[in-house]
Amino acid sequence: MERRVHDTDLCIVGGGLSGLCAGIAAAREGIRVVIMQDRPMLGGNASSEIRMWVRGAKGPENRETGIISELEEENIYRNPTLCYSVWDGVMWEKAKKEKNIELILNCSCCDCETVKEPDGERIVSVTGWQLTTYAWHTVRAKYFADCSGDSVLATLSGARWRVGREARSEYGEAMGHEEADRKTMGMSCLIQARQTDHPVEFIPPEWAYVYEKDEDFNFACVRTPVADGSLSIADQQIKGATSMSRPHKLGTSETNFWWIEMGGDRDSIRDTEEMRDELLRIAYGIWDHVKNRGDHNADNWELEWVGFLPGKRESRRYIGEYVMTENDVEAGGKFDDIIAYGGWPMDDHNPAGFRSYEYSFPPSILYPAPSPYGIPYRVLYGREVKNMFFAGRNISVTHAALSSTRVMATCALIGQAMGTAASICVKEGQTPHGVYLNRIRELQGKLLDQGCFLPGKKREIPALSLGAKLNLSDGDREILFNGEERPDHDWKQNYVSLPVGGEISFDFGEKKKLGTLRILFDPDFSRKSVSENKKMRVFAQRAMRGLDFVPMKVARTLVKRFEIEVDGRKVAGYENWHNSLFRLPLDTEGRRITVRFLETWGADDVHVFSCDVN
Secondary structure: OEEEEEEEEEEEEOOEHHHHHHHHHHHHOOOOEEEEOOOOOOEHHHOOOOOOOOOOOOOHHHOOOOHHHHHHHHHHHHOOOOOHHHHHHHHHHHHHOOOOEEEEOOEEEEEEEEEEEOOEEEEEEEEEEEOOOOEEEEEEEEEEEEOOOOOOOHHHHOOOEEEOEOEHHHHOOOOOEOOOEOOOOOEEOOEEEEEOOOOOOOOOOOOOOOOOOHHHOOOOOOOOOOOOOOOOHHHHHHOOOEEEOOOOOOOOOOOOOOOOEEOOOOOOOOOHHHHHHHHHHHHHHHHHHHHHOOOOOOOOEEEEEEOOOOEEOOOEEEOOOOOEOHHHHHOOOOOOOEEEEEOOOEEEEOOOHHHHHHOOOOOEEEEOOOOOEEEEHHHHEOOOEOOEEEOOOOOOEOHHHHHHHOOHHHHHHHHHHHHHHHHHHHHHOOOHHHHHHHOHHHHHHHHHHOOOOOOOOOOOOOHHHHOOEEOOOHHHHHHHOOOOOOOOOOOOOOOEEEEOOOEEEEEEEEEEEEEEEEEEEOOOOOOOOOOOOOHHHOOOOOOOEOOOOOOOOOOOOOEEEEEEEEOOEEEEEEOOOOOOEEEEEEEEEEEEEEEEEEEEOOOOEEEEEEEEEO
16 A cells, blocks of 8 residues: 655644634644644534534634634525535635645544654654555654544543543532442434425434323433432532423424433544444434324424434543633633633533433533633643643543533634644744743733734734824723723623724834734624524534524624725725635735725624734
């Protein structure tokens, strides 16, 4: 078999949203990146193979920005009907457009070469098998990142890792169990259906399970103590947690059948194939129940897709320099080295999954979490392997904290932070730990400049802009330069409002060397102008498609057409712009810069959170 060798700065194993965002962030910082992905497309759980909704922090003012927002905005513009194959193309294109990224798809990492040095192990290369070309690919790199979800490099590299739930005594977590175990949250094979204007028959396969009535699979809350000594359901509800049943009402803004879940009480890696077979029997049996057993108003609904690749919630987690816990989440994550944030509830799925109806215990319990809460940089690397990062659902957190940090929009933020940190390592010869010791403020500044929100941190405004004279009122100038690029929790405006056709002009008093012009437009954090369908307002993906489905629209608040002048000379103009973050390297000299906003996507005025030049 052919053997191919690649040399690069950063090798990322895994091309889900964390690995994709890490790769894009690193490549844009000017370093060479190889992404080794074991599937034919990028996106992981968000791809067309699994189709899990991308979820993140609760609260409209906490919506994730940065690369994940850029991906969503592109998908809305190009893919208003939310076709999953087009979404696959959007993610693939974003990676391919970066000249510093090399993709190796359909390639499973299966070996890792390390060398032992006085201060720890160092990875020299990883090797993967590519299914389509029957070739071995060896990637040699300065730094490596495990974004595989299952932490494939953990057992190959000598890094520390663990599986399962911690004992309550280990970190003092209320969600902890009396004794540690290896149980995890399970995996799911999702189903999707569409509503037609005529009756559609469904004939189930003979191997599908049969569920004659809801009680055959649904959960009825029984307030009894749990056998393993953990909190009873009654106690959990007193804490403010919410127990969940298995809803199966069909509709555009209804369930995606997340609860077709198995494997948390098995080995979440070794038993995946067996669990997939069981999940398919359940999935087809559930659809048979919805269509043929009882009145579910499903006569005109047609099964459109069934996932044959299980989407995983949890498997191996690395043990990093710091282990983030339930207590950290509940305290709001007030870390000095904050590099990302979460805000999804601690959504702890029953290891028994679909079989949990047999145990008087719900499929999932939602423990409240503050939104947002900070995530520290130290959970992205360990000390045993000095040139390796990790990002995604495998970061250094307890099981309880993972139940919140695992959702994909949060993982995307973590990936972007990790890729940016890796670029600092390459350029400045730092280890991942060295970035924490010497470059954490630089990392945070880069993330803020990339449009990422870091709770408690303000973006620093370039001195060139602060010294310029603007054509704005003192109040608008203060808003433009306050370093806060979203509404606050009291839903205060926090943007400069201009009429369509209005402009922002900088006068520096004399000719200056002009670097990058940066503008952040209003992406409509409420998402009300993006979709009439409730679930589609959260992220631009869908599950069921009813006749009430309305195609997505670019946010009305985004600027569609604008132009830029330097000393009265037009240097750039844009038609059909549809992103919230705009950056333009000017690389020229000039005394005056004018940005003229000519058209929005429907709003009566222009909203600008920030506009400056360095």
